[in-house]
Amino acid sequence: MSSEYAPRRRVVITGTGVISPIGLSTAAFWESLLAGRSGIRRIESFDVSDLPTQIAAQVRGFDPEQYMPRKVWRRIDPFAQYALAAAIEAVEAAKIEIDEELAPRVGVQIGSGYGASTVQQQVTLGLEQKGPRGIGAFTSAASAIDNAAGEVAIRFGAKGPSGAISTACASGTSAIGEAMRWIQYGTCDVVLAGGSDDSVTRSDIASACSARALSRRNDDPEHACRPFDRERDGFIMASGAGVLVLEEADRAMRRGAPILAELVGYGASTDAHHPTAPHPEGAGAQQALRAALADARIDASDVDYVNAHGTSTKLNDQIETLAIRKVFGEHATRVPISSTKSMTGHMIGAAGAVEAIAAIHAIRDGVVPPTVNCFDPEDTEVNYVPHTAQEHKVDIAVSNSFGFAGHNAVAVLRAWRP
Amino acid sequence: MNTTEEIREGLADILQEVAGLPQAEVQLDKSFVNDLDVDSLLMVEVVVAAEERFGVSISEDDLKDGSTVGDLVRIIQGVLATV
Numbered sequence: 484m485s486s487e488y489a490p491r492r493r494v495v496i497t498g499t500g501v502i503s504p505i506g507l508s509t510a511a512f513w514e515s516l517l518a519g520r521s522g523i524r525r526i527e528s529f530d531v532s533d534l535p536t537q538i539a540a541q542v543r544g545f546d547p548e549q550y551m552p553r554k555v556w557r558r559i560d561p562f563a564q565y566a567l568a569a570a571i572e573a574v575e576a577a578k579i580e581i582d583e584e585l586a587p588r589v590g591v592q593i594g595s596g597y598g599a600s601t602v603q604q605q606v607t608l609g610l611e612q613k614g615p616r617g618i619g620a621f622t623s624a625a626s627a628i629d630n631a632a633g634e635v636a637i638r639f640g641a642k643g644p645s646g647a648i649s650t651a652c653a654s655g656t657s658a659i660g661e662a663m664r665w666i667q668y669g670t671c672d673v674v675l676a677g678g679s680d681d682s683v684t685r686s687d688i689a690s691a692c693s694a695r696a697l698s699r700r701n702d703d704p705e706h707a708c709r710p711f712d713r714e715r716d717g718f719i720m721a722s723g724a725g726v727l728v729l730e731e732a733d734r735a736m737r738r739g740a741p742i743l744a745e746l747v748g749y750g751a752s753t754d755a756h757h758p759t760a761p762h763p764e765g766a767g768a769q770q771a772l773r774a775a776l777a778d779a780r781i782d783a784s785d786v787d788y789v790n791a792h793g794t795s796t797k798l799n800d801q802i803e804t805l806a807i808r809k810v811f812g813e814h815a816t817r818v819p820i821s822s823t824k825s826m827t828g829h830m831i832g833a834a835g836a837v838e839a840i841a842a843i844h845a846i847r848d849g850v851v852p853p854t855v856n857c858f859d860p861e862d863t864e865v866n867y868v869p870h871t872a873q874e875h876k877v878d879i880a881v882s883n884s885f886g887f888a889g890h891n892a893v894a895v896l897r898a899w900r901p
Numbered sequence: 902m903n904t905t906e907e908i909r910e911g912l913a914d915i916l917q918e919v920a921g922l923p924q925a926e927v928q929l930d931k932s933f934v935n936d937l938d939v940d941s942l943l944m945v946e947v948v949v950a951a952e953e954r955f956g957v958s959i960s961e962d963d964l965k966d967g968s969t970v971g972d973l974v975r976i977i978q979g980v981l982a983t984v
Contacts, residue, residue, distance in 0.1 A: 553921025554943070620945035 748779025754889025793822020
């Protein structure tokens with residue numbers, strides 16, 4: 484079958500980094516996922532008394548000083564701090580040295596849905612309260628959505644292409660997929676790719692509430708996010724970042740790198756339907772899934788695990804299940820499908836990156852993380868991996884991301900075989 | 902009126918806040934750009950904070966590329982003296 488296609492460079496993952504509401508490293512995050520630990524709490528960082536939703540999954544206990552000088556963390560938004568911290572973990576794990584020769588071949592692609600939410604809110608308030616002199620000298624750079632990518636590039640001296648793809652809730656998966664193309668096409672040999680967001684500010688929560696997207700189960704935060712459960716009532720806003728070191732496979736092998744998995748497929752599409760609601764039959768989601776499987780040169784029946792988008796909104800969960808059923812057919816009732824957002828909440832631009840990292844671990848450990856709070860499943864024939872992790876041999880995993888504005892992105896990962 | 906040492910200490914506080922510089926490094930003969938690695942954007946933050954702290958208005962035109970901590974102290978004192 485592969486003879487129908489032109490040969491292309493293979494892309495592997497050699498390091499990962501995670502900053503999340505349930506762990507400030509890949510290992511801590513994965514341990515929490517397997518334990519079914521929720522990161523959702525009442526919001527303490529600002530006044531929520533007049534907001535319909537008063538809960539979120541925020542990053543807690545993060546000390547930027549551990550990762551970067553004061554001069555750097557002071558000038559940037561938390562979303563960029565998280566990205567930088569995740570990138571540092573990923574680069575250290577990959578044991579990669581970015582020297583002068585490699586630097587022009589190293590790209591950075593850090594997606595984000597909302598970008599520098601805190602800085603933007605401060606600018607608006609600062610201008611109102613103090614006038615133009617109240618705006619800091621770095622605001623212009625720090626308020627932009629590409630700032631995380633820029634800071635990561637500065638830190639590592641990465642001189643290949645860089646930037647921030649923004650496809651709402653799909654940004655992390657889009658970033659990884661587009662970065663894979665940079666390597667396949669030969670533009671880069673290494674890309675630090677992922678996503679980051681910290682859209683838990685008063686303005687973000689208020690606007691997501693107005694969009695009627697968030698859960699209002701304020702009195703029971705741990706059970707508020709219940710993907711694929713019929714009692715779900717909206718998603719939970721979350722903060723975090725995930726970064727993967729993508730590397731051209733031959734290069735990774737030559738240097739004896741720790742190869743975690745192969746990134747074998749990527750598909751993207753757009754619903755072209757509505758600003759927030761998905762297409763009623765998940766046409767865009769189906770198209771992205773089919774494109775990703777075709778790109779990976781596999782059949783749907785080859786897939787051993789699906790890390791679902793699974794936001795815990797009525798519309799997403801119903802339509803995602805429908806889309807998976809349409810594309811996977813009978814196999815939809817055999818393959819485990821879980822939503823790790825049930826524990827992390829929805830990290831928006833970081834979600835796809837962090838979930839790809841969860842999928843990599845499922846492949847490596849032969850364990851798929853659970854969907855917690857799935858008591859009354861949307862589709863009783865589907866294995867949503869309720870409550871507790873399950874052992875499954877996973878050779879191929881799919882990670883779904885479906886965003887507002889109808890942005891859909893799907894990544895396919897496979898156990899590494901030279 | 903603030904003494905030179907009081908202003909130096911005030912600037913050292915500000916530089917610790919915006920740039921994480923140890924206060925002992927902020928001496929009168931140190932150049933912002935060459936010795937303290939304070940670039941022009943950080944300098945804007947330092948000047949705005951100094952204006953707030955000392956209740957003065959500082960023109961950025963008075964600061965040259967090689968300006969030292971002592972130069973900024975004198976600018977603040979000069980302005981203070983004319984208030």
